[in-house]
Amino acid sequence: MSPHPQSPAVEVSGLVKRYGSTHAVNGLDLALRTGTVLALLGPNGAGKTTTVEVCEGFRKADAGTVRVLGLDPARDGDRLRPRIGVMPQGGGGYPGIRADEMLRLVATCAADPLDPDWLLDVLGLTGAVRTPYKRLSGGQQQRLSLACALVGRPELVFLDEPTAGMDPQARHLVWDLVCALRDDGVSVLLTTHLMDEAETLADHVVIVDGGRVVAQGSPTDLTSHHADDQQLRFRARPGLELTLLHDALPEGMKVREANRGSYLVEGRITPQVVSTVTSWCAQQGVLAEELTVAKRSLEDVFLELTGRELRP
Numbered sequence: 001m002s003p004h005p006q007s008p009a010v011e012v013s014g015l016v017k018r019y020g021s022t023h024a025v026n027g028l029d030l031a032l033r034t035g036t037v038l039a040l041l042g043p044n045g046a047g048k049t050t051t052v053e054v055c056e057g058f059r060k061a062d063a064g065t066v067r068v069l070g071l072d073p074a075r076d077g078d079r080l081r082p083r084i085g086v087m088p089q090g091g092g093g094y095p096g097i098r099a100d101e102m103l104r105l106v107a108t109c110a111a112d113p114l115d116p117d118w119l120l121d122v123l124g125l126t127g128a129v130r131t132p133y134k135r136l137s138g139g140q141q142q143r144l145s146l147a148c149a150l151v152g153r154p155e156l157v158f159l160d161e162p163t164a165g166m167d168p169q170a171r172h173l174v175w176d177l178v179c180a181l182r183d184d185g186v187s188v189l190l191t192t193h194l195m196d197e198a199e200t201l202a203d204h205v206v207i208v209d210g211g212r213v214v215a216q217g218s219p220t221d222l223t224s225h226h227a228d229d230q231q232l233r234f235r236a237r238p239g240l241e242l243t244l245l246h247d248a249l250p251e252g253m254k255v256r257e258a259n260r261g262s263y264l265v266e267g268r269i270t271p272q273v274v275s276t277v278t279s280w281c282a283q284q285g286v287l288a289e290e291l292t293v294a295k296r297s298l299e300d301v302f303l304e305l306t307g308r309e310l311r312p
């Protein structure tokens, strides 16, 4: 059964999943619009993988409703599996199997698979086809796992940290592939710890912490929620005394040396504020290098919402 065109590819409502006394997911709601990319962000242990695994049908929810392509993954797994692609965290291949054997094996399960040789070529794996899975590099294992997720021409793909451990070249290749999937109308739900990945790829970002959603929206919504959340940055010699600059700025604005020699003014950055900063620099005989005005980054928002403490 195909979902109504307007209905989300994934709809999760009030999801609860416990492991013993651990509430891994604790009343989580999200919706992935068909043909878009949703990025699930959160600190370690926030419940991202558990949520994805419930959506994939690999884990059973304790409470809540989950609909994936209009189906209940816990009940309708047989009908759902041929329509989705899954890239689990950490690859998930059989240690002794060769790269091409693994992809061909997965392809045999699909009704109308993509050509495995073409996919291996697209993912830069042609030179490694005869290498056993366990001897592939981490990045190659990830790319093979992505090939396995895509070979069945899925309508929806789940990518759990798809670029973890990849070099920048491979990461950009994967980003291009995700964009191409979206252009083809495929829906993508991915998890990531890379804020630039979420900003680059996602139409919608859901930030979770402690098994609940703490914020969601487009990357632009999340980073420009308040007009006052802007930053002016400049580089200058380390250790500048900032009291006079602080006093010259409008009330409520903050100024600090964020990193050695890297200064940050936070608040509503108006032309007057820029002028105040550059005048102060001129008075101090300081050349402000790399002066930029920007919104807060997604990482700033993420850290503000989830804190800076390491998770156990």
Ligand SMILES: Nc1ncnc2c1ncn2[C@@H]1O[C@H](COP(=O)(O)OP(=O)(O)OP(=O)(O)O)[C@@H](O)[C@H]1O
Pocket (backbone or CB within 6 Å): 019, 022, 023, 024, 025, 042, 043, 044, 045, 046, 047, 048, 049, 050, 051
């Ligand atoms: N099979 C399991 N048995 C017991 N506890 C588990 C199991 N899987 C996950 N957990 C716990 O559930 C919580 C959520 O884990 P989950 O893997 O979903 O988080 P995550 O957001 O994907 O984390 P990460 O970013 O580290 O991958 C954590 O406290 C984790 O220790």
